[in-house]
Amino acid sequence: MLNWSKIDTVLLDMDGTLLDLHFDNHFWLTVIPEQLAIAKNISLAQAQADILKRYQTVSGQIQWYCLDYWEQQLNLPIMELKYQHQHLIKMREDVPAFLTSLRKAGKELILLTNAHPESVMLKFEKTNIDNYLDGVVSTHQYGVSKEQQSLWQQVQLDLGFDKQRTLFVDDSLAVLNAAKEYGIGHLLAVANPDSKQPHNEISDYLSVTDFRKLI
Numbered sequence: 051m052l053n054w055s056k057i058d059t060v061l062l063d064m065d066g067t068l069l070d071l072h073f074d075n076h077f078w079l080t081v082i083p084e085q086l087a088i089a090k091n092i093s094l095a096q097a098q099a100d101i102l103k104r105y106q107t108v109s110g111q112i113q114w115y116c117l118d119y120w121e122q123q124l125n126l127p128i129m130e131l132k133y134q135h136q137h138l139i140k141m142r143e144d145v146p147a148f149l150t151s152l153r154k155a156g157k158e159l160i161l162l163t164n165a166h167p168e169s170v171m172l173k174f175e176k177t178n179i180d181n182y183l184d185g186v187v188s189t190h191q192y193g194v195s196k197e198q199q200s201l202w203q204q205v206q207l208d209l210g211f212d213k214q215r216t217l218f219v220d221d222s223l224a225v226l227n228a229a230k231e232y233g234i235g236h237l238l239a240v241a242n243p244d245s246k247q248p249h250n251e252i253s254d255y256l257s258v259t260d261f262r263k264l265i
Contacts (some may be wrong), residue, residue: 052217052256052264058235061210062153063196064163064170066221066243068145068179073138075244078105080100081135085126110197110224112189115164129168138175142245148261149182160185160209162218164225165196196225202232226255 055130065074078101087097104123108114117128152159159182163170167188174180187205196199206213217236218229221243239255249259258264 052224052236057157057215059158059216061160061162061216063220064161064165067219067240068142069177070140070142070245071243072246075130076138077135079132085131086124089126090144091215106233110195112193112195112208115166115195117166117168136172136176139173145259148265151265159183160187162187164189166190197228199232200243
């Protein structure tokens, strides 16, 4: 398991790591195709095929996470729709005890998310998760996502953390791979990002389904 004596800084993903990914999965895979079908007067199946193709085109790039990009691409009121479904935004139940314990142990807790700043603010309003954190970084301020090495270089330059004494926690294997390539010393995968979906089988990284087991 993790050797906490060798960790000073904890970089934490938001969606699927600290918050239940169910909201985002439901929003992007159900709500958006439904709204697109209505707006373009096409079948739901056509809308789903259209949207999945669009998603795949920008997967792993900052555009995939950019609400402005999707508003322009789809001509849909993305933030307005998010507010309509905000009741689904929830913190994972194991997170408060985990973050509280880490703060008591003197660890620096930084949110490092690909989420758009407007989405981050909505989720802070709903969960108050920012009260547990020492800092918040949205990759949109750098114009490049966590999947890219240039992001890690810029974030380390700004935050000044020792990458050998840093733990990074995320539910995306692509993002964990990027952190590993950059040389982040400690990596942890979340195997159950969506409370409504089965757990993921993860063999490449130390993984967790309940943060409370780490404390």
